Amino acid sequence: MLIARVMIDAGDVAWIESPGYGGAYAAAFAAGAEIVGVPVDADGLKIAANARAPRLIFVTPSHQYPTGCLMPIGRRLELLRFAEGVGAAIIEDDYDGEFHYEGRPVAALAAIDPDAFVFYVGTFSKAMSADIRVGYVVVPESMISTFELAQRHLGLLTSATLQTALTEFIERGAYLAHVRRMTRLYRERRDCLIRALAEVVGTRLAVDVPAGGMQLLVRYTGLTDDSDLSRRLLRSGVVARPLSKMFHHRSQERGLFLGFAAWTNAELVDGVKLIGRCIL
């Protein structure tokens, strides 16, 4: 929201991943942007050479939201070159980069080229609690004073006391230890959810196995109305957001977006049984 309000003038074009994060859409829309939903492939946002040139590009390269895919270095370099060419700023939302399970993480866009116009966004909402209301943006150096002013005037301040406590928590090494512990736990839960899905619904569902993060996407080609399925599951106590609601372009793909980080293995197995009963 802060970045969109600073960078977007009414009518500027913003590229949003499709499927993608609704919060990014809302922020760009509220700032007056014309939004282009750019389809995502297995490497993340696919540069849309024919679409209107953007002022702002929103991406989640660590684990694409919601597909979970990792943007490889080749696509990252391509994206940086493209953004520089058209004079676009990039928002790199690394909302759950702390939790990485497989393979080496790829260098952040903001780290590949220190001169690139990239806003690197992170949060303590996932590793700590959404309740602490602390996130951060690494802002291009030329923009620091503008952002300080905008943050103050938009009322987007966070508690200084909390930030001090968090700093101490990080400096003592407790944050890193916590993230490591949770990474092990979340990997187990991810694997448990994948096993349960394979057992109960087998090949009827295709799972996008994410290299990290807290959610995974389950695609179901036989499914025509994932919103209705989602509503039915919710009545049984299973939170499964419909993929069709996450597209910002027309798409026939259907599926369910399942969080695994907040549930025990037993809860995950029970949830999958309920999914099985609803779709079989």
Place this chain on the structure above:
Amino acid sequence: MLIARVMIDAGDVAWIESPGYGGAYAAAFAAGAEIVGVPVDADGLKIAANARAPRLIFVTPSHQYPTGCLMPIGRRLELLRFAEGVGAAIIEDDYDGEFHYEGRPVAALAAIDPDAFVFYVGTFSKAMSADIRVGYVVVPESMISTFELAQRHLGLLTSATLQTALTEFIERGAYLAHVRRMTRLYRERRDCLIRALAEVVGTRLAVDVPAGGMQLLVRYTGLTDDSDLSRRLLRSGVVARPLSKMFHHRSQERGLFLGFAAWTNAELVDGVKLIGRCIL
């Protein structure tokens, strides 16, 4: 900011008190409003029948910011009638209404007429700490779901844990006891500052004695450059904002805006001595 973003379309007129709160100006401006600075008299905002009709009127009726004056019931009724007549919404910012020292408080605009289109805004920043980042808006009933959505999408959320703790603090009566204790203390500090100003700078300064709040305005007719004076005072360690920077219309009035709540009596007396040395 939240109210301005919901209520203002680009080009809508917003009335802001002059002198008045810069944060209200910034929020309305950022939302695309055309801003009319409406002069304040001893009763608060003076309805400007000839100015462009507003969509939004921002007022601080409890203790006008920065003059400290209380809007009497007559002006309140007049303002409510006017706003209804032109279809304007009112933001009633009761940012420090907890601290009232003299006379009876007057009923809030939002309480006089429950059907009026008034947003009553309060904060725990003053009574507790700016650090807790909790404020509130009493929203007209028809707007509640819109505001819930806007608050979420603008990222203006506050910690639920902190709100729970604050609720307990209020329900136990501890908040009221705290406000009472601080009201006594702040009244003493206000009186100490007024006495010190009378002793040191005597009749050269005119003090607007506020019926409540945490600051007072000192007017100095002999003063031509209060910004320069403010800068010189700051170098001596005295925070005194220049009145001339708080106008949103042309005005020749000059003065200093002095906070008294955060300082001991001894610090206030020392500060006034420094002011005396700078202006005498």
